[in-house]
Amino acid sequence: MDTELILMQLFSGVALGAILVITALGLSIIFGMMGVVNFAHGALFMVGAYAGLWVASLTGSFWWGLLVAPIMIGVFGMLIEFVLIRRLYGRSIDDPLLLTFGLSYVLVEGVRIVFGSDGIPFPTPSLLTGVVDLGVGFFPIYRIFVVALVFAIVVLLWLGLEKTKFGLIVRAGSRDPMMMRVLGVDISKVWLAVFGLGVGLAALGGVLAGPMRSVNPEMGALVLAEAFVVTVIGGLGSLVGAIIAGLLVGVVISMTALFAPEMATIVMFALMAIVLLIRPQGLFGKLA
Amino acid sequence: MSAPLLAVENVGMKFGGFIALQGVTTEFRPGRVTSIIGPNGAGKSTFFNVLSGVLSPSTGTVRFKGDDLKGTRQHEFVHRGIARSYQITNIFPDLSVHENVRVAAQAGRSRYNIWTNRKKFDELDARADKALESVGLIAKRNETAKFLAHGQQRALEIAIALISDPELLLLDEPTAGMGPEETKEMVALLEKLAAERTILLVEHKMKMILGLSDRILVLHHGQLIADGTPHEIQTDPEVRRVYLGQNHGYA
Amino acid sequence: MNVPSVAAPLAADARKPARLKAMMTTYRVPLSILALCILPWLLPSKALAVNVLIYGVVCVGYNLLFGYTGLLSFGHAAFFGAGAYITGIAIGQFGVSWYLAVLMGVTGGAVLAFIIGGMSTRTRGIYFSMVTLALAQLVYYVALQASTWTGGENGLRGFTVNRINLFGFDINFLDPVNKYYVLMVFAAAALWLVSRILNSPFGAAIEAIRENERRARTCGYDVERTKLLAFTLSGTICALGGTMSALHLAFVPLESLHYLTSGMIVMMTLLGGASSFFGPFIGALVFLLMEDVFSLWTSHWQIIVGSIFVLFVLFLPKGIWGTFLSRVVR
Numbered sequence: 001m002d003t004e005l006i007l008m009q010l011f012s013g014v015a016l017g018a019i020l021v022i023t024a025l026g027l028s029i030i031f032g033m034m035g036v037v038n039f040a041h042g043a044l045f046m047v048g049a050y051a052g053l054w055v056a057s058l059t060g061s062f063w064w065g066l067l068v069a070p071i072m073i074g075v076f077g078m079l080i081e082f083v084l085i086r087r088l089y090g091r092s093i094d095d096p097l098l099l100t101f102g103l104s105y106v107l108v109e110g111v112r113i114v115f116g117s118d119g120i121p122f123p124t125p126s127l128l129t130g131v132v133d134l135g136v137g138f139f140p141i142y143r144i145f146v147v148a149l150v151f152a153i154v155v156l157l158w159l160g161l162e163k164t165k166f167g168l169i170v171r172a173g174s175r176d177p178m179m180m181r182v183l184g185v186d187i188s189k190v191w192l193a194v195f196g197l198g199v200g201l202a203a204l205g206g207v208l209a210g211p212m213r214s215v216n217p218e219m220g221a222l223v224l225a226e227a228f229v230v231t232v233i234g235g236l237g238s239l240v241g242a243i244i245a246g247l248l249v250g251v252v253i254s255m256t257a258l259f260a261p262e263m264a265t266i267v268m269f270a271l272m273a274i275v276l277l278i279r280p281q282g283l284f285g286k287l288a
Numbered sequence: 289m290s291a292p293l294l295a296v297e298n299v300g301m302k303f304g305g306f307i308a309l310q311g312v313t314t315e316f317r318p319g320r321v322t323s324i325i326g327p328n329g330a331g332k333s334t335f336f337n338v339l340s341g342v343l344s345p346s347t348g349t350v351r352f353k354g355d356d357l358k359g360t361r362q363h364e365f366v367h368r369g370i371a372r373s374y375q376i377t378n379i380f381p382d383l384s385v386h387e388n389v390r391v392a393a394q395a396g397r398s399r400y401n402i403w404t405n406r407k408k409f410d411e412l413d414a415r416a417d418k419a420l421e422s423v424g425l426i427a428k429r430n431e432t433a434k435f436l437a438h439g440q441q442r443a444l445e446i447a448i449a450l451i452s453d454p455e456l457l458l459l460d461e462p463t464a465g466m467g468p469e470e471t472k473e474m475v476a477l478l479e480k481l482a483a484e485r486t487i488l489l490v491e492h493k494m495k496m497i498l499g500l501s502d503r504i505l506v507l508h509h510g511q512l513i514a515d516g517t518p519h520e521i522q523t524d525p526e527v528r529r530v531y532l533g534q535n536h537g538y539a
Numbered sequence: 540m541n542v543p544s545v546a547a548p549l550a551a552d553a554r555k556p557a558r559l560k561a562m563m564t565t566y567r568v569p570l571s572i573l574a575l576c577i578l579p580w581l582l583p584s585k586a587l588a589v590n591v592l593i594y595g596v597v598c599v600g601y602n603l604l605f606g607y608t609g610l611l612s613f614g615h616a617a618f619f620g621a622g623a624y625i626t627g628i629a630i631g632q633f634g635v636s637w638y639l640a641v642l643m644g645v646t647g648g649a650v651l652a653f654i655i656g657g658m659s660t661r662t663r664g665i666y667f668s669m670v671t672l673a674l675a676q677l678v679y680y681v682a683l684q685a686s687t688w689t690g691g692e693n694g695l696r697g698f699t700v701n702r703i704n705l706f707g708f709d710i711n712f713l714d715p716v717n718k719y720y721v722l723m724v725f726a727a728a729a730l731w732l733v734s735r736i737l738n739s740p741f742g743a744a745i746e747a748i749r750e751n752e753r754r755a756r757t758c759g760y761d762v763e764r765t766k767l768l769a770f771t772l773s774g775t776i777c778a779l780g781g782t783m784s785a786l787h788l789a790f791v792p793l794e795s796l797h798y799l800t801s802g803m804i805v806m807m808t809l810l811g812g813a814s815s816f817f818g819p820f821i822g823a824l825v826f827l828l829m830e831d832v833f834s835l836w837t838s839h840w841q842i843i844v845g846s847i848f849v850l851f852v853l854f855l856p857k858g859i860w861g862t863f864l865s866r867v868v869r
Contacts, residue, residue, distance in 0.1 A: 037665050087853055093665055094611040098809065099852045101613075101802055105845030113839050225676045225798065228669045236666055262684050269677035273658060276670060280661045340757070366759040380750035391747045394740050395759030400768060402741040409740065452759060 004137040009258045010251060015143035017250020018150035019209045023223060024230040024242040025157070026201030032237040033170050033194040036085060036096040041202050042224025043104035046217065048073045048203025049210045050111055053122055062125035070204040077199025078192050085195070086188070104220070111217045122210030146208050153204070154243060161239075170194060222265075229272045235285020245283060291354075293318045293456060293486055294339070299348035301334050301510070308334040309345070309510045318455070321482045323489045323497045326507035327530065332490045333375070333460065335507065339488070340372040340458050341365040352456070366395065371454035373445040375461040375490075381434035385425055388433050388444055390416040393451045415451065423447045423477060439470035443477070450481070457487045463496065475500060498522070506530070556868045567816045568734045572727050578824075585715035587831055591824045592722050593783045596729045598808045598819030600776025603733060605805070606813030607742070608769045609749030610660075611668045613801050614675030617655060618774035620796035622648040622781025624682065624689055627791045631698030632688075641725075641782045648778020649771060651678070656770030660763055672798050679796040695791040712786075722783050729776050734816065736772060745769050749814075777804075806848050812858030821860050 023045055030038050038044075048069055055072075056065035080103065088095045128145050131138040161167035169190055205223075213219060230249050234241025249268055256264040275282065292315040301309040309331045316322060324332050337343040339350060341362040350357045352368060360368070380388050393412045406412075420426045423443040428436060433444060442462060449457060462478070463471045475496055481487065482500075491497050497504065497518070504521045506514040514524045521527055563570065579588035597619055604610050626644035629635040635643065655678075659670045682689045689695055703712045703721055710717050736742055744765050747755040756762045785791055794800060803826070811822020826844065833840035855862050 031665075035665075037669065084849070084853070091856070094668070095852060095856065097611065097665060097668055098805070099849055102806070102845050102848035102852060105802075106842050106849065109839050109842035109845065113842070221797075221799070225673060228673050232666070232669055232673060236669075265680045266677065266684060269673060269680065272673055273677065276658050276661070342757075361761070363756045363759050363761050366757060372757060374754075378751060378754045380747055380754065382750055383746065387743070391743045391755075392758040394743055395755075399744050399760060399765070400741055402736045402739045402768075402772070404740070405735075405738045406740045406743055407738070448754070448758065 006258070008137050008139065009254050011139055011147075012143065013251035013254025014247060015146050015212070015250070016254055017247040018147045019205050019212070020226055020230050020250050021243050021246030022150050022153065022208070023202050023205040024227045024234070024246050025154070025239060026198035026205070027227050027231055028234075028237060028239055028242045029170065029201070030195055030198035031231075032239070034085075034096075034191055035093060036195075037100070038195075038198065039097050039100035039224070040080075040104040040107060041100075041199075041227060042220030042222075043107040044073060044077065044199050044220070045202045045206040045209070045223045046215075046220035047076075047107055047111060048206030049122065049215045049219065050115055050120075050206075051203065052207030052210055053120060053215055062123075066204075066207050069207050070200045073203035074196040074200025078196035080199070081192055081195035086191070104224075108217050108220065115217070117217060119214040119216035122215050124211040142211055146212075149208070153201075157239075166190070166193070226268070229268055232272050232282055233275045235282030238282065238284040241282055241284030292316060292351075293353060295349075295351040295354075296339075297349045297351070299335075299338060299345045299350060301331070301338060301343060302346040307510055309338070312348070312507075312510075312512050314505065314512060314515060316456070316486060316488065318486045320502040321478070321487045321489065321500055322503045322505060323491055323501040324505045324507060325491065325494075325497060329509075330507040331510040332507055334510075336372065336458055336460055336488075336490055340370060363395075366452045366454065369452075369455040370458065371449040371452050371456070372458035373449040373460060373462060375464050377438075377441045377445055379433050379441060379444050379448065381432075383433055384430050385420065385433055385436070385444060386413075386416055386429045389419050389447050389451050392448045393419075396452065419447045419451045422450065422480070424473070439466055439473070442466065442470075442474065446477070446481075455486060457481065457485050459487060459489050461490055461492065463491065463493060471496060560864065560868045564816070568727075568731050571730050571817065571820065572723075575723050575726060579716065579719050582828075583831065585719055587827060589715070589719050589722060589787050590827050591820070592719065592726045593780050593787060594804070594807060594823040594827065595820035596726050596783060597777050597780035597804055598811070598823050599729060599733050599816075600773050600780065601804050602808050602813055602819045603736065603745075603776065604769050604773035605808055606815065606818070607737065607749065608745040608766060609752075610766065610770070611665075611805070612659070612671040612770070612773075613668050613798055613805065614655065614659075614671030614673075615774065615777050615804050616796050616798060616800035617675035617678040618648040618652050618777040619781040619784070619800065619804070620682070620791070621651045621678070622778030623785040623791040623795055624695055624781075626782040626785040627695045627698045628688060630700065631695070637700050637703060637786065641779075641786070644782035644785070645775055645778050648781065649775040652771045652774020652778070653767070656767045656774065660766040660770060672801065675796070675801060676798055679793070679798075682796055683793060689791075689793070692793055694793050695785075696789070698785075699789040700786055718787065722787065725779060725783050729779055733776065737816070741765070741768070806844070808858075809856070810848065810851055810858055812861030812864070815858070815861050815864060818858050818860040822858060825859060 023041065027038060027041050030036055051072055052065035052069035055068045056062050084099060084103070085096055088099060124142050128142040131140050132144070161170060169185055226249065230242060230245045233249065234245030249271070252271055253264045253268050256267045294316040296312055296314050299309055299312045300307070312335065324335065326332050334343065338345050341357065341360060344358070352370060380391065383391065390412055393415050417426060417429070420429060423446055425440060425443055425447060428440060433441065436444065442464070446459065446462060463474050466474065471493065478487065478500060489501070501518055504516065504518055505512060506521060506527050508530050513530065514521055514527045516524065575592065578591065579585050582588045582591070601615050604612055622644040625647040626640045629640035629643050630637060655671065655674045658674060659667055662670050683691055700712050703710045705721060705724070710721060712718055712721065744755070744760055747758070747760065748762055748765060752762055781795070784795070807822040807826045808819050809822065810825055811820065812818025829844055829847070830840060833843050851858065857865060
């Protein structure tokens, strides 16, 4: 087997993994802080991709899309939290999942109404097209960019979580609003911010994924399943787990595609099944 | 002298770096009421959790009627004859009072029976009603459990533990959240139960404990610091030192 | 013989609806069958009525796990699809008679439910939902890949059942009315089975687990094993729904296995009312009726149904029947 081919596929897996990481991180942050599994996460990923495309076509620049879309969708996420999810506080833990599931239906169909059901190609920005010769092979510049950007964001997130007061609150993962108010924290603002952040990350993933896959209303469904797999493997609520599992899954999918392309998705789920059998709480999760 | 019902040998419990229990060794003989007291954080709940199978001790052994309980799964404890009630009321909120106790009664056998109409199991109904009578809840039989008054819910707690006809009854703060009147009723109930079973009690209300117990164990920082009759405990200098200055509600 | 009631006397006006409800519970199976008998004559089309039968059965099976045991599975499409595919393959590829094919479909669904249940009941809470979704998606992708058996993306065809020999009667299955009443026999059997399960000691056990899992455990219930049994029974009935669907359409679409189908089952069940006996069927009826009616106005009916579901989760979590019951009784 050609070393260059293997390395390229490995790298492709890391790029794919990067998208998974950023999406799964958003899911994990929301769950860790609010105990909510955001079933609309995949749909919001997809909406992010469309938003990025739309802004890019308005302004003529991919970079505006990349910057504005996640913020736009993040704010939209805050609206969702404020209007809908907040009402479910104190009810069964299943209710937010049910609500966000219904929401994903609405979002997907909404996108179909506005943009149509066909896929739309997302052009790679001119600055990032082409490949670069790194000695061991030719690597697509865009994917290098994706990996680098995700890496930078993960570092920023880590810094934010470790060094800021807001980060401390998120890390504490406490869902007890009384406790938090006693400590002088307005939990409702924290929830708003956390949900917005998580959704914004999903939207960012969507924009980044755009040039790598075409944009269509169904792209969120697969991403949701993938994000769930990553979360189960990494451990629910664990940010480190989301990162490691995301990269692992991306690489596994990519390498399997090299030998048996049709088995790639199946292998991903099979990997999750194996982890479930051996260690049900995931690699970095805690036993309930 | 009767053989020990429950033998605790050198039991320790560690949570990461925190030592909750250390070197606890004692025996419980049948037919007595033993109370376990100690300041908050002394390890009483942990000790209870070890005895009822919620936790597996990090060190040491617990033997029930001579058998090592190690490896016994939590749901099997009640089948062996150890039942417990909880400090924070832990009932089935949307079921009726009768159903609460009946479902507990049913756990013995027929729990995988998917075919027979459960109304046919008269014997279980009768047992459930009998348990409700003994805790004084028979009049509330058909009420939904979540609508009961707090004291009645605590009584239901005990009925659920009683229904399996346990030899050893572990009661975690049965009078939690109760005022003086309700506490008196609970004490009367416990005295009645003590005639038939071995009872282990965790409580904070000193007057109640002193009147009710045959024997008192005192835990402090996870260690057993005193063990004796109420009178012995009251005059034990170590116990006085630990409790000095703390008002534990000599109600 | 029942222990005589020592209930505190209820207020006179509260007694009547409570007694009515008790009667409805005792006679729930005959009442359901009666309703199902007249259903096709009340609906705009026989095909819609058959769909209500099929998805009603699926939801009743699902509700055993969701409403009564309290476990939100998002992967029950796997059992529905498995039942359908196995039946279709048995008839189409192996020429098996229809009733054997149904038996195989139901058994296959039961085995799959046991396996997936075994893996997912090791997890708790919201994790459980994610795991069931992911495991069911695994089944979806396997079916997609095994296209020589399943027809892949295009679904499974080529196994039409024209005539059915039921209890000695030779019936033309292609006639819509005949088809409905034959499938109604299946539905009646499923309803009767579920009712029996709910009335049994096991039925009390799963409700105890739903109410307070920890307490159920200390009462002596092996919670994991009980959940697994509930999961398996639930999946088996969903598989029966799948076999009904296969017989009806003579076609199995790949989407039968997708989590969107699982989600649809959840929506129907919640809409009608989880943890009630009639709720799931009512939910299936309402959902399918809405789809029928709204799709006349717009091809984007899903946005309406999705919004209605969101409103239900927010304001009417007990569903149509559940809310009705709680308002009228007590």
